Amino acid sequence: MPKKIPVISLFSGAMGLDLGLEAAGFEVVLAVECDEQAVATIKANRPSLPVIKSKIEDVSTAEMLKKAGLKAGGAFVVSGGPSCQSFSTAGARRSLGDPRGGLFRHFMRVVEETRPKFFLMENVKGMLSAAIKHRPLNERGPGFPPLEAEEELGSAFRVIVTELRRLNYYTAFDVLNAADFGTPQSRERIIFIGSRDGKRITLPKPTHAEHPKKHQKKWASLRSAIGRFSEIDSPGAKLIASQEKYLKMIPEGGNWRDLPEADQKEALGGAYHSWGGRSGFFRRLSWDKPSPALPTTPNAKATMLCHPTELRPLSVREYARIQQFPDDWKFSGSISSQYRQIGNAVPTGLGQALGMAILDAWNRRNGLAQLGTVETHNEDLVRRMASRPVTMLNPPSMRKKNGNENSTEWDQSRLKKRSDSTQYSATTQVTKAA
Template sequence: MSYKKYYDNRDVISLFSGAMGLDIGLQEAGLNVAIGQDFEPACVKTMKANGHNVLGGDIREIKPETLLEMTGLKVGEPFMICGGPPCQPFSTAGKRLGINDPRGSLFMDFIRMIDYIKPRFFIMENVKGIVSAPLKHVPADERDGNDPEQQLGTVLDVILSEFNKLGYKTVYGILDAVNYGVPQFRERFILIGSRDNEDVFLPVPTHFQMHQDPNYRWKTVGEAIKDLEDEDGECGKLTPERKKYLRMVPEGGNWKDLPKDIIPVAMGGAYESGGGKVGFYRRLSYAQPSPTITTAPAQKATMLCHPVKDRPLSVHEYARLQQFPEGWIFTGTTAAKYKQIGNAVPVGLAKAIGEAVIAVADKNAVVETKRFRGTSIHNRIRNALELGTYSGKIAAAML
């Protein structure tokens, strides 16, 4: 079946939309999010509060025909389906228990929608742990090479196999948002697919730890939130005890910077536990990008506290680190707002991904690599950054 007559379409169907970080970035790249979908009532209310077309409810009970009817689109017409099917068991944080088979998860509903709707492209995002997560996790001391269930492969093997069955050409990788102008270290698994065998590619990094042009350097917490320093705003609360210990921590520090005799008391039971415990009494640094923001910045083990104020980051500051537009409305309790923002894809990363797909769609992705041969290293870097194309990526690799 030919879909050529739909090639000018830029409409996107967003699934598992959350607070719409991915969607906002795609829209900033030039796409049109025709509808969003989510199960969480607070997320649905947030989308509606910001004027977006929304279909709330359990995706397992949603028919693809309904999404098409609500957008006025036909099979094969949407430019893209995007989303991040919840795959918490695949996270590198915590234990991976049981059989984490995506064939029995919401991932298959993402597949179901793509199979029926047949968008020209899809974007799937997820935690980076999905790349290495086995279908059955077994502790090292209990592994049995003769157990067929322990030889099932990885979650990623199944995901790629399912998209291959649908006939989509795919490319995937782990992208760190800090390399795309986001003031935050945040690694996400990104998978892009093309229905029509187009040469999809991952976006080329645009920002670097060191660069002669300040515009291309990593963005810092100070650049994102320092103007809000005197605006406490809506914010989680620290207990008096936690606040007392936080006052002893310098900018950019954590529990390790507390006086030695106080550390055992301040840490409590966590003092004897393993792991790096970097989140305990953690203050951000104005001079550095933020670590990956969590969904609970006031909790003892996942603190994300202001560089100079004795409090967690505010909801407004959280939104700044994820690059939500000023005035974006988040609904629900303070905890619900933190969760929505903390789970979002940073807008700058989403925009870069959208621009990469649009470059393919506009046939701007293929440039002769010989164009870069014989040029100075400085020009090759500049060209790679400006092109943002597959050939730009090749050029960067040639440096």
């Protein structure tokens, strides 16, 4: 095994995942990133690191290997997180229908053509439940046609599993919370680690917990990251007058639900009549808890991250501390770009834990697994995947079109048109060995 295992970093961004892997003993030898301002960040901090500034779909694996000084089938790692917006629970969730959703196929292409010893892919947890085709909520339920198979929740994940199996690696996956690995942020990501040689992979076990058990520490708090941090004229987003008006009334750790009832409707506007927790609206953070997952915009109406005691959003440097970037790490570009780069990054503590899991599998001398297998060892995740609904409906009060059937009858009608083997074939393959 080389002294430092080389890593080809795809979708590198501000290098959060890369810094974590380096802390575990790896060496990033190439970064592939198309965002100009993120590339400037990489060059500002790693001036000697080869960078390919291009969309991954426009880069050949031959060019990557040449720039990295590696050969196909060598002892190295390919890592990255294909653009996750299309799998996020926020927004339209166009999934594989969004060009960004198909970027995971280019990740697969690079793995297939370079044949690294291991690969590491991360993404938002929403990848598990995303549909290939998105049907708007107001076009589901009684009075509308049954869902097609590609419109069912989880259909995109079945495609992803099929693609992973086709690589003929042994692949293990799980959903991990960065807070469980010492990061002052509750941020869940789905992680895939693949072994070309069939080395058995164990995803890292939590070192921290909200309610610690033996040998665990308590979750790191926001205070531990930024409580004593101060920077003169630290750049950051601003609040508008209407946001300040309501945030003044919200206590530490609260959100719009802590406003007087008479003000809630005005504060939320049209969102007041929607459903769901809407916990990000007028949210003020708590000193003694981890931060929520950092969005790319801390002063947007639905993704507010207000300082626990001051009337302002978290600053760029506070964002960086929560993601565990070194204090001397330089971020290039506009303020909005810096927030985006940091918000999209993987916390370095989680990256380091993943690197250690790869090292553990790399050094494993026995217990080879069957190639082409994709599995999780998390039994609770298996149960949740097996019992998840295949669609979500607006509550009856929000449905604009009603048929003669109720939602249960509509579900049954849809179920009759769906083959169990179509719905569960890929998931069954995942769960059999779990």
